[in-house]
Every structure is written in structure tokens, then in C-alpha cells.
Amino acid sequence: MHNLNSDLCVNLWYYLDAQTGLVFLVSGRVYALKGSHAQKRRLLGILAETDFRTAPTFPLPADLNLAETGLDAGEGLLLPEMVDLFHAEVFAPVWEHLWSNLATLGAALEPALGWTWPVPGCHLCLTTCIIEYEDGRLEPLVMPMSHPAVR
Template sequence: MDAELIINLWALYDASTGTVYALAGRAYNIAGTDKAKLDFLKMAARTDYVTAKRYRVPDRFCIVFPDGQEHRCVTYLNAVSDPNAQLFEQIFKNIEADLPPLPRFSGEDVSYVSQRISDDPLCVTTVLYEDGAGNIRPVVTDEDRAWIEQHQARFHGY
């Protein structure tokens, strides 16, 4: 099994505004079965967001709040799972651009080849839930989802 580039993506969700305000991503070069790679991505999603480079939500995303205020570079949470939104399109390009070239040896000569992310890479997308106090919790497991539901119920008083 050859190694391949696999990707972790994160969407930072501000619970107080109900918006995604930043994105992050990171590539890994991993060999193994798809299941082993997915298990790795899920494990790394819990911690690696801390060192992953963060990016703004693209300018094409805009929310008009009920009071009429327009906010650019934010989106609702549903855009994270909507493939038509292409929320992470630029993140893939940024990750690929940051990958170091790999040396290719030919006799005594060395050339360098740019790394490329495949058109359909193995990928895990994780929401990072940020509460009003700035605490961030990755939403990876059902336990995380239950915690968020409880937290939101307390925050919104229901």
C-alpha cells in the first residue's frame, strides 16, 4: 500500500453568533488501508487543529442578520457539509501550495517535483465548537455532539 496525501479540515464555529468564521486544514502522507487512514484522521482531528494554519472564510460567503447588518467572510454551519458550497476549495489549494517539493534523483542529478493533492483525497471535516468563553471543542464523536447539545441548551436557556 503506497502512501498518499490525506487531509484534515476544520471549520471554526462561534456558538454565540451561530456562524463559521474561520477554516483550517492540514495534509498528512500516510500508508495503509482507507479505514486505518480515516481512523488516523479522526484521532488527529481532536488535537492537530491547534497547529494547523487558519484561513478566513472566503469573501463570497456573506450573512445578512435580522437587524440588517451584513457580515462577510462568515457562513452558517450547513455550508460545512454542503458540497455545492465548496467552502474548503481554497484551503485545498493553500495546503497544496505549502507542501514542500520532493527530490527526484537521476544519476548524479537532482530535480524537485511538486506534490499534488489528488482530485478526491481521503478527507475528514471536523467542526470546532467555540463557546462564549473562547473554549474550543472538536466535534468528532457522538459524545461530543451530546455535549454540544447540552451546552447549547444551557446557553439558550431551553
């Protein structure tokens, strides 16, 4: 049986400097998608390849303090492996922006829709690395999607 309800789905991007290997920006976009979970996940993957170009970017949170981990890369920079470990903290400015946009549209306040935010790592939230090269090129690294709940 297919879930044909509209769900909030999110693409998140983190920008990696090809020279330093460090993350320096985050971004995201929210969608209301219909279809099965597999269809939504496939569409998120397709959109991840292009939509980052029009999504607003945000610096890493200033209060992201990783000094005690021994993995601090410096102010405003982050080692890429920290994105998964501190996902909620890294993308906090993006989530705040997305929520405020939905609230402005009134969509977040409409209880009849029953929308909730997808949990990072679930089939309705895709995180993609964007590599920025010295010449300014941006290359999305959309990973193949496999999730046990997606059929």
C-alpha cells in the same frame, strides 16, 4: 487486500461560534499516510481531535456570495449547513495553502509518488467542526466514521 501505498490525506476544520451558531474560520492539514484505508481514516479521526490547534486558520473567502440562496449570514460568516453544500468554495483558501506548501517542499511536483488530492467526503478527507465557546475553549466534534469503501 490492504492498500499500503502512501496517500495524501486531509483533515479540514471549520470553526463555529457557539453563541451565534455561525461559521467564521476554516483550517486544514495534509498528511502522507500509509496503511489500509481504514487505518488512514482512523488516524485522521485521531489527528482531527488535536492537530487543529497548530494548523493555520483562514477567514471565509470574500468572494463566497450566498445572498441569492437566501442563506447569507453576513460578510465573513456562514451558516453551518452551507459548509457541506459549498464545501469546495468554503475551503478554497485552505486547499490553496495546502497545495502551495506541498509545492514548496517539492512533494507535489514528484510524479513518481502519483499523489492526487482526496475528494471531500471520501475516506481520505475528514471535515470536522470546531466549536469556539465564549470563554475561548475549542471543542472538536469528530463524527464517527462510516464509509462503504472502508473495510
